[in-house]
Amino acid sequence: MSQRARYAHIKTSVASLGVLVMLTGCTTLPGSTAPEVVSSYASSPSLEEVAEPTPGNPADLMLRDFFSASAHPLVNHEAARRFLTPEAAQNWKTGKDIFILDRIDIASNGSASANKVTYAVRGNLIGSMGVGGVYHPMFTGYETTYDMVKVNGEWRIANLPDAVVVDRSDFTSAYQPHPIYYLGPQGQHLVADRRWVYTRQQSLSSSLISLLTAGPQENLQRGVRTLIPHDATVQTRSLDDGGVSVDFTGMTGLNQQERDLVAAQVVWTLASSDVRGPYVITADGSPLSEQNGREWQVEDVSKLDPQADIAMPLRAVLDGQIVDISENQPTPMSGWVNGQYNESVAVSPQGSVFAVVTGRGDSERKLLVGAEQEQPQTVVTADSLTRPTWGSDADTIYTVVDGKQVVRLVRRELGAIERSNVDMGVLRRVDGKSTRISMFRIFRDGVHAVMLINGRVYTTVLENDDDGGKRLGALTQVGNQLGDTAISVDWQPDGSLLVGTRSSDAPLWQVAADGSISTQLPSRNLSAPVVAVAATSTVVYATDARALMQLNNMESDRRFWREVPALQGQRAVAVLAN
Known part of the structure; x- marks a missing residue:
């Protein structure tokens, strides 16, 4: 079974470890060794300060230390095997993946005796790490049992699943x-x-x-x-x-x-x-x-340089106009870019080429493309268009037509623009009969992409097809704990995601591109819904229910949102490169 097939299979709660073991057993991952292949290219590290059995420890604490030691893969998980009975240590099959829980809850299961106890272990399975250190996000329930017995007066694990399970904090400490x-x-x-x-x-x-x-x-x-x-x-x-x-x-x-x-x-x-x-x-x-x-x-x-700063002045879309932001006031740009009502805009990372979606209300939307001092071309007309997004240069633009089809527009020599549909066959695997893409954003590398589908966050890769076109690669849902509350998303320069939501309790999140980490950003003075987000290497911008807000990442002692000074009291959307 391939990795993609395995992920298509994991759709429901893993109610017992028997299911988990079945998934582990049929997985085929690149290479033929366990996750410690990542650490096997160098001299052997030591196991100093790794949890080990403490004489006299109660059974439940011994079990918790076992999970902590399980995060260390050295010598076929030698540190974890110290907590097992000799027979269990010999028979335990660790598999190729490490499974990560958000937390590990331990409670006795049934009656216990002086020499034997069974514990139920529960948590939410949030991801797995396979060969080569590749992280795969998951979000499903987990529950299984561990039997413990006394060996020479000390508690040891006698029966356990054939899998390596750790909690998130131990995983991020070890990797x-x-x-x-x-x-x-x-x-x-x-x-x-x-x-x-x-x-x-x-x-x-x-x-x-x-x-x-x-x-x-x-x-x-x-x-x-x-x-x-x-x-x-x-x-x-x-x-x-x-x-x-x-x-x-x-x-x-x-x-x-x-x-x-x-x-x-x-x-x-x-x-x-x-x-x-x-x-x-x-x-x-x-x-x-x-x-x-x-x-x-x-x-x-x-x-x-994959993280070089892109020099671009701050602009914004304010009441349908594109404005330059100075210290004191917004200044509307001249030329064609403000010759109509603008719903959204994207500026190329090179060449200052503008891609502008025009229209409002029930009127049709048009995508206009052109440099600031040139005459634009109308390249797409539809009932709805997502905010345009550029590839890695000033020649390729993407947008989503009517929430269904991603289109690719390539600027050729002499001004011609070539349109093609992106192959979206992968969307057939998304649950739900009616899928609507509300946002589609390309990272600065031109390869990684993120989209919002029915309020959920998915990452993908733009692949090259056999005919010279593009197709969407396998979809990975990230930020699972956000549910279907996402309404805006964009990339940060470091490759992580900013996700705005309609949740008043958690209006803005930062999500790792591989789905491994989701962190709620400070929400002081920020009001949901957050309908647009953008970021430089030092400042995060968010359009909330009231205004265009900013958070300076360099001011660790002032972690609250402030209005952009030139736009106080005005609800605008920040425009940065792409």
Whole structure:
């Protein structure tokens, strides 16, 4: 059973571990080893300060320590096996996934004796981590039992499910997320593949580069490129004088441009995880690049900086007009961009090209596209259009027509615009007879996308089809705890999501792109519904029930929302790049 099939299968509550074990047993994941493959590329870390059986501990505390130790995969989960009876330790099959609960509730089940007790363990299953540190969000109930007996006067687990189960806090203490960078389809942008890596590594760089060499996770494979040959091998080590040495073999078929792109993948994968250079990169015994030689710095690949700030003035849509925001007042822009009532707008990350949806009320909507000083083209007309979203450049635009069809618009030479439908066959797998897409947003890498379907948040990847077009990859629902309350969504520069809701208790959330973490943002002075969101690296913008609000991420001591000074008392929508 593939990963995609496994996720289609997990739709209902896992009422017992028997179901969970069945799912684990039929899973096929990339590679043939357990999750500790992430940590097996370096010298063996130690198990110091990992929970171990404490003499005289009560049974329930012993069981809790077992779950804490289960987060550590070293030596076939040796730390966790110390809590088992000898027979159970020999027979326990850990499987290939680690299952994560939001919490672990323990209560005795039935009558207990002086030498035997059974505990019911309950919680919400919020995700699993498979081979290669790939996280898969889930949201379903979990309940099973653990039998404990006394061995030489100490409590040990005698009967347990064949699965590794941990709670969220122990998981995030033992593993941390790191981006592995691959190339976009045109090789002009880097695309992050988020992986969870064991924190007790003696060489984080070895793990990261080994994951890079192994290739992207399944859901990303059809949306990105990697120039590292599938049969290439790599050795990574720390240098005595500082920096990292990365030695590839099997790279003889690459030209100089391709080698430079491989260097960008290596450097940004390491630098984004605070592994400092210089980065000495060789291929088959020679420097990777004739121009750069053996040694690389971040500055050598700065053109592909995946988190470079995009210089763009703050604008807003206010009463159907696009305005520039200064310190004191909004100033309407001149030219065609304000020649009509504007419902929404997107500005390209390069070239200041505007994509504007016009119309209001029951009138039809039109999508106009053009540079600020040019005459626009009307490229789409429909009953409804979502706010446009640009790809990774100033040539490709996406919008959703009538809540059903994602369309792709490509600006060609001489001003021609080519329209095509994005293959959306994957939506047939979404529960519900009537699916309506209310928002569709592309990340700056041009590959990752997020959409709101019937108030729920889904991420996907824009894949290349066999005819040169685009299709939506497998959908992943994230932010499950939000239910169907989401009404706005957009990307933050770091690749996480901002989600605005209609819930007065939790109006704004930050959600990791892989669904692993959902955090409610401060809500002081913010009133639901939050109908629009946007962010720079330092400021978050949200249009709530009253006005356009801002939250400065750099002011840790002032975590409350304030109105944008130039727009006090006015309900506007912030416009940033894309």
